[in-house]
Amino acid sequence: MDLMAKIYEQAKANPQTVAFPEADDPKMMQAVGEAVNGGYCKALLVGDPEAIRAAAQEAGVDISGMEIFDNADADKKNEFFEKYIAEYSDVLSIKALNRKSKDPMYTAMVMQCIGLADVTFAGLTHTTGDVILAATTIIGLKEGIDTPSSTGLFIIPGFDGSEGQYLLFGDSAVCTKPDPAERASIAIASCDTVRELFGWEPRCAMLSFSTDGSMEHEMVDDVRESVRIANERRPDLAIDGEFQLDAAIDPKVAAKKVKRESRVAGKANIIIWPDINVGNIGVKLVQFFAHADAPGPFIQGFRKIASDCSRSAPVSELVGNIVMCCVRAANSK
Amino acid sequence: MEFREQVIQILVEKAAKMFGLDPSTLGPETRFKEDLGCKSANIVQFTTSLEDEFDVEVPYMEFNRKATFADAAEYIAELCDE
Structure with missing residues (x-):
């Protein structure tokens, strides 16, 4: 069995929960559908529920079994932020978290840090710089690591x-x-x-x-x-x-x-x-x-697994990246 | 206090806390990278403090290009139309 086939098998054996803050994008939604239907992960869709449902409809993906978090739910977000500050990191204030979490990617990472997801997967509508900055700000670097x-x-x-x-x-x-x-x-x-x-x-x-x-x-x-x-x-x-x-x-x-x-x-x-x-x-x-393939990049150095993907990535590449993130998350616990 | 001095004061207090330094050794000429050894995570802490204080979005990439506290204060003054 080749390396990628083994990774897909591992992901299937222990599906992780992935927070998707770009699920309002039909291409991302298609990847979410393939990853969930393939049994590789469970999905937590973070954003505007109406836009997420519209993307699902356009992509022809049934999201009835997937969890959606409405990024406009201020009360629930406040609960998350209090837990995040008490249990994970007190570097940011509630005010700062409220400001940053207007972008669902920040909310998704906070939810990941308090244990509601194992991975945050983004990069289709955010730049690599955006994803790395959010991960540096919310997830933080691992002990003994100086740079993403x-x-x-x-x-x-x-x-x-x-x-x-x-x-x-x-x-x-x-x-x-x-x-x-x-x-x-x-x-x-x-x-x-x-x-x-x-x-x-x-x-x-x-x-x-x-x-x-x-x-x-x-x-x-x-x-x-x-x-x-x-x-x-x-x-x-x-x-x-x-x-x-x-x-x-x-x-x-x-x-x-x-x-x-x-x-x-x-x-x-x-x-x-x-x-x-x-x-x-x-x-x-x-x-x-050498006519080599070079999948990646896999961003690293953070306390938890966050992933970036190419903004021009085809759906098959997105699914592969989601699966690899899940395996990294499962094996880093 | 003049606006730029206020920004520098915030940076001094934050840096003293973050790096365990005597605030009297820090000032407008303090350099983020060379003097403090700031990494990306530290720069985020500075921008977040300034955002909290002045209710303004401080773009990380631009702020990260500022060499000294005085340069940063000038940049924040521009952002706040001061």
Whole structure:
């Protein structure tokens, strides 16, 4: 069974509740219908009930069994906010929560934080920046994580790495110019994502143009410092470097270039780019020349699972993203 | 108190609380990133406090580009037509 088929099966075995704050969009509604009817999740539709019903009608989706929360219900929202402040985070005031929750995405995330949903899924009518800002504000970052970030999955035909044709990479989409602590955060969050999503034991390589001091430069020092911080914060994880790409993923090259014990060199299943310049170009090189698919990005680093999706995503991609979020949520509890 | 001074006072009090600093060491020239090491979550805390105080929407992306408390105060003054 391939990786995605396993993920779909896992989601079906333990359906999570997903809050959908963009259910007034017919395309999102179609994805909700497919995900719920497929048995992959339960839906909590947050927004204007009339607009949600209109979208359901347009999409031909029966929502009679789905829960709807009316985002205009001020009394109920006030109850949620009081619970959120008492039990989850007191950084925001009721006034601030009332102001922000005019956007149902913020309400959905508050509901998630107080246990009414396991995932918030948005990004079709909000930008990536909007979703990340809302998640940073309401859900907050995990302990030991300094920045939101993202990972993606390479599916590379003909590649025979430590996980076959699969290789996880980060961050090509969110954190543009990470400092050493932020790069360490990307590595740590990527390890957590790989465990939650695929059940792999993470082996994470911090990439550079140098392997173990083969070159000296302040950019290399920066990556080395990231490795040090990551190992200090999460000694349970196998995070190592600095490695060139070949030393990270090819055991023969690693044997030549890495003259010490390493749990990662030559068998990395996660690679961390030094910055988003490399990340963006790297993904496109692999997609273009190796004819690879690269599903994602999966946003990460938050205390709970929130997802972004491409605003031009087809319904099948939305359903796949919903399913992956559910598996991450179930395995992160 | 002049409007910009009031904004700076709010930023000083918030920063002192958030980072456990002596307020007398903070002022108009305090830099969000270099001096305080602010991350995105911290910037959100600043914008939210200012929104609460002045009943105005403070766009995160714009505010995040302000280097110092004085720059931020100028920006909030513009938003509030002060």
